[in-house]
Amino acid sequence: MTLDSTAPKPNWFSRLAHPGSFMTWSRPILWPLGIVTALTFAAGFWYALFNSPADYQMGETVRIMYIHVPNAWLSQFVYGVMAVASLGTLVWRHPLADVAAKSAAPLGATFTALALFSGSLWGRPTWGTFWEWDGRMTSTLILLFIYLGIIALWRAFDDQLRAARIVAIVTLVGALDIPIIKFSVDWWNTLHQPASVITPTGPKMPGTILTPLFIMMLAFTLLFLLLHLISMRTEILRRRADSLSRQAAQRSAP
Amino acid sequence: MNAFLAIIGRDLRLATRAGGDALTLVLFFVMVGAVVPFAIGPDRVLLAQLAPGIIWIAAFLSMLLGLDRLFRADEDDGSLLLLRHAAIPLEAVVAAKLIAHWLLSALPLLVASPLLAVLLSMEAGAWGKTVLALLIGTPALTAFGVIGAAVTVSLKRGGLLAPVLILPLSIPVLIFGVAMVSAPEGSSAASLFLAAVSLVCVAFCPFAAALALRVGSE
Numbered sequence: 001m002t003l004d005s006t007a008p009k010p011n012w013f014s015r016l017a018h019p020g021s022f023m024t025w026s027r028p029i030l031w032p033l034g035i036v037t038a039l040t041f042a043a044g045f046w047y048a049l050f051n052s053p054a055d056y057q058m059g060e061t062v063r064i065m066y067i068h069v070p071n072a073w074l075s076q077f078v079y080g081v082m083a084v085a086s087l088g089t090l091v092w093r094h095p096l097a098d099v100a101a102k103s104a105a106p107l108g109a110t111f112t113a114l115a116l117f118s119g120s121l122w123g124r125p126t127w128g129t130f131w132e133w134d135g136r137m138t139s140t141l142i143l144l145f146i147y148l149g150i151i152a153l154w155r156a157f158d159d160q161l162r163a164a165r166i167v168a169i170v171t172l173v174g175a176l177d178i179p180i181i182k183f184s185v186d187w188w189n190t191l192h193q194p195a196s197v198i199t200p201t202g203p204k205m206p207g208t209i210l211t212p213l214f215i216m217m218l219a220f221t222l223l224f225l226l227l228h229l230i231s232m233r234t235e236i237l238r239r240r241a242d243s244l245s246r247q248a249a250q251r252s253a254p
Numbered sequence: 255m256n257a258f259l260a261i262i263g264r265d266l267r268l269a270t271r272a273g274g275d276a277l278t279l280v281l282f283f284v285m286v287g288a289v290v291p292f293a294i295g296p297d298r299v300l301l302a303q304l305a306p307g308i309i310w311i312a313a314f315l316s317m318l319l320g321l322d323r324l325f326r327a328d329e330d331d332g333s334l335l336l337l338r339h340a341a342i343p344l345e346a347v348v349a350a351k352l353i354a355h356w357l358l359s360a361l362p363l364l365v366a367s368p369l370l371a372v373l374l375s376m377e378a379g380a381w382g383k384t385v386l387a388l389l390i391g392t393p394a395l396t397a398f399g400v401i402g403a404a405v406t407v408s409l410k411r412g413g414l415l416a417p418v419l420i421l422p423l424s425i426p427v428l429i430f431g432v433a434m435v436s437a438p439e440g441s442s443a444a445s446l447f448l449a450a451v452s453l454v455c456v457a458f459c460p461f462a463a464a465l466a467l468r469v470g471s472e
Contacts, residue, residue, distance in 0.1 A: 090465075148418075149418050150419075152415060152418060152419075153415060156406075156409050157409065162472065165469040166405055166466060166469055169401075169405060169462055169466045169469070170401075172462075173423065180426050181423075181425055181426055184425070184426035184430060185426075187429070188429045
């Protein structure tokens with residue numbers, strides 16, 4: 001009887017999430033995922049640019065929505081991913097959760113910045129201004145600040161294991177605080193149109209606009225998953241390279 | 255309870271002895287408020303209109319400035335390690351330090367606020383409302399500050415990081431605090447929201463900060 005057989009058998013989730021086996025199973029799905037993402041984007045752009053009506057008030061500028069709304073959706077979705085990963089770090093001390101949280105932060109900041117950028121490009125022709133201190137724009141800006149603070153905190157630590165737990169605490173505090181921020185900012189000032197895709201009475205937009213919108217949201221979400229997988233793999237490789245160079249330095253020391 | 259009070263007393267004594275900086279913070283608070291007229295001009299009507307916001311900003315900045323002294327000295331001389339093994343849980347230690355920090359960094363600002371009110375030509379009524387709002391809102395700012403300080407205490411070069419982390423998080427306090435001052439007579443929504451945010455933050459902060467302290471020194 002070997003020593004191995006007495007150890008508890010890992011369940012499918014921990015086997016899948018072991019950094020080594022993550023590298024093995026994530027490699028072959030990168031290309032298919034990339035192709036699916038590209039196809040979804042192609043379909044979405046075709047619908048958005050050629051096969052959807054121009055708005056009777058906003059004209060052709062309504063097509064900015066197909067970029068703006070998916071980015072705004074991802075700015076919040078990525079924070080959700082980070083919050084779940086942070087729970088994984090704090091509760092199960094899972095090494096892959098650390099990597100997932102760390103590599104999601106720059107992606108989330110980018111999507112949030114893109115949502116703000118495309119929003120201000122859209123706001124200029126429709127509202128007549130690049131920036132307005134309205135509720136949703138302001139809370140998105142604050143979300144961007146939170147992302148940037150978290151990235152700065154990651155970069156301040158040398159020891160990545162300790163950094164992961166500290167950042168996880170900050171991420172979870174932020175996750176609890178973001179609803180309060182959103183509520184307070186909405187209460188403070190509101191000009192942006194209220195939620196119109198998911199409402200208690202169903203969507204308020206016609207299907208010709210909703211179809212390309214949902215395809216684009218799916219495409220952007222797939223893009224995030226693809227980029228997240230790639231940057232997680234990069235982060236794992238970077239940590240491996242770090243520990244290899246540390247071992248080499250130890251061996252060459254007299 | 256004895257140990258709890260002892261920690262509060264220790265922090266208060268340390269800050270008021272020679273080398274403590276309780277008064278420096280008040281000086282900073284008054285100076286920030288006094289610098290604003292130079293930037294926007296000495297128009298009394300405009301100043302009186304902006305005064306509640308200016309006082310809030312000044313308090314906000316002063317409380318961010320004082321964050322580093324929360325845990326830094328204790329970390330440097332090793333007393334934080336001793337506090338971790340004290341007879342009371344670390345959460346209670348953090349709660350005691352939260353109370354001491356509020357007494358040292360928020361209460362002096364309230365006491366000094368009449369000076370700013372005169373400089374910014376505020377009326378007595380508006381000043382009273384501002385002090386009440388600060389009284390309700392500063393515990394939340396202190397709580398966020400304690401979390402920020404606990405998160406960055408294990409960093410040797412993390413001085414600027416804590417303010418950057420907690421500033422976006424404490425925006426609701428600023429919104430409700432200023433709204434409470436400008437609200438018309440008889441509407442209490444802003445003050446109730448402010449009190450709710452403060453209570454939640456103070457209740458939640460010791461646990462988050464204690465967890466960060468434990469993780470940071472592993």
